[in-house]
Amino acid sequence: MSSLQCWQQLFGQSLSPLTPVHHPALQKHHLSLSIKRDDLLHPSISGNKWRKLKYVLRQAVSDRATGLLSFGGAWSNHLHALAAAGHALGLPTIGMVRGEPEYATNPTLSDARAWGMTLEFVDRQTYRRRHDSDFLADIARRHPGFYLIPEGGSCPLALPGMAELWQTLPPCDELLVPVASGGTLAGLLSARPAGTRITGYAVLKGKEWLSGTICDLFAPAATDNGWQLRLEHHGGGYAKCSATDRQAIAGLSSTLGVPLEPVYSGKAMLGLFRDIEAGFYPPGSRLVFVHTGGLQGARAQISAKRSGQAK
Missing domain, CATH: 3.40.50.1100 (Rossmann fold)
Incomplete structure (x- = not known):
């Protein structure tokens, strides 16, 4: 398929x-x-994650993205939904997570990892840069071909x-x-x-x-x-x-x-x-x-x- x-x-x-x-x-x-x-x-x-991701992910598929990358906290509904969607679409996913690596075992992130999402944990100061063009450009260089989606899918x-x-x-x-x-x-x-x-x-x-x-x-x-x-x-x-x-x-x-x-x-x-x-x-x-x-x-x-x- x-x-x-x-x-x-x-x-x-x-x-x-x-x-x-x-x-x-x-x-x-x-x-x-x-x-x-x-x-x-x-x-x-x-809920709204399904609706907000619908056309974002169609664009990613149309662009032949090699993967999906987005941002969220340790209990993020958005990252949880993105991991599930990426798994269903056969696309690798990366979650930039605000918090410490020990959160990786909570139910949200455990589900995300089970669906194949790679988690990259960053401190709060770094996470605040998630809208900065230079920060996003650096992420794009490190993850070529990945479709970058804003926090919450908004x-x-x-x-x-x-x-x-x-x-x-x-x-x-x-x-x-x-x-x-x-x-x-x-x-x-x-x-x-x-x-x-x-x-x-x-x-x-x-x-x-x-x-x-x-x-x-x-x-x-x-x-x-x-x-x-x-x-x-x-x-x-x-x-x-x-x-x-x-x-x-x-x-x-x-x-x-x-x-x-x-x-x-x-x-x-x-x-x-x-x-x-x-x-x-x-x-x-x-x-x-x-x-x-x-x-x-x-x-x-x-x-x-x-x-x-x-x-």
């Missing part, structure tokens, strides 16, 4: 269920909420895969989505229906730069009034979540009947319900929340906490 045929087999369908959910707060504030279960898109390449080619999500959604007043590197929200904005507003729940401290990153990825976002960022619900920063918030997320997961993790969708869902209780959304609003996956990362973090490696 050719690489293009493998790509078509891997990304041929984008079906994930839309699940209406119930919660006393929804009834109290006269709201309806459905969850787009993109966490069920693929067993190993779930780049212009990620946008059309995210835009396709709208084709499977019903009309709604508000589309709600977790936001980290910005590519997911930028892609959704690129095809936003006129009658739907997008609210992004930042899961990291992004007040100073996140809006700019989204506008860099999709320039018309700068003059589009149909979206907003909720910056108050990051819980202290990326991958940080207090014991109280973890308990609240677990309670939401049980009540809604949907698995949630405390880094992306769980943190965003908690922020959503705090906003609902505060009356942020007008009565009668039809809300759709995009579950962007990330459940494997929660598994990895639990393991790290048990071993004392979590940071």
Whole structure:
């Protein structure tokens, strides 16, 4: 089977269920909420990672890349998904990992290594250079023929895969989505229906730069009034979540009947319900929340906490 045929087999369908959910707060504030279960898109390449990598990897296949290289932390959903996709496509993968080599045995990176990914660990100072042209040029020289993909897969080619999500959604007043590197929200904005507003729940401290990153990825976002960022619900920063918030997320997961993790969708869902209780959304609003996956990362973090490696 050719690489293009493998790509078509891997990304041929984008079906994930839309699940209406119930919660006393929804009834109290006269709201309806459905969850787009993109966490069920693929067993190993779930959620927004599947959508953001779709056309990036088609370009890599078309360019006859000899391999794929990208960046991420020790519990990176992106690197996990890229390793699985590279394995399926028959392409070698390299992950530039922020952290120490001892993280190689955590569940995320163990899966990645099992799929053939080579891990290169770098310190935090070096990792900050991942956007520098000279640093990327040096990586390209060391790994000739490898297709370089930005952290999180957020780049212009990620946008059309995210835009396709709208084709499977019903009309709604508000589309709600977790936001980290910005590519997911930028892609959704690129095809936003006129009658739907997008609210992004930042899961990291992004007040100073996140809006700019989204506008860099999709320039018309700068003059589009149909979206907003909720910056108050990051819980202290990326991958940080207090014991109280973890308990609240677990309670939401049980009540809604949907698995949630405390880094992306769980943190965003908690922020959503705090906003609902505060009356942020007008009565009668039809809300759709995009579950962007990330459940494997929660598994990895639990393991790290048990071993004392979590940071």
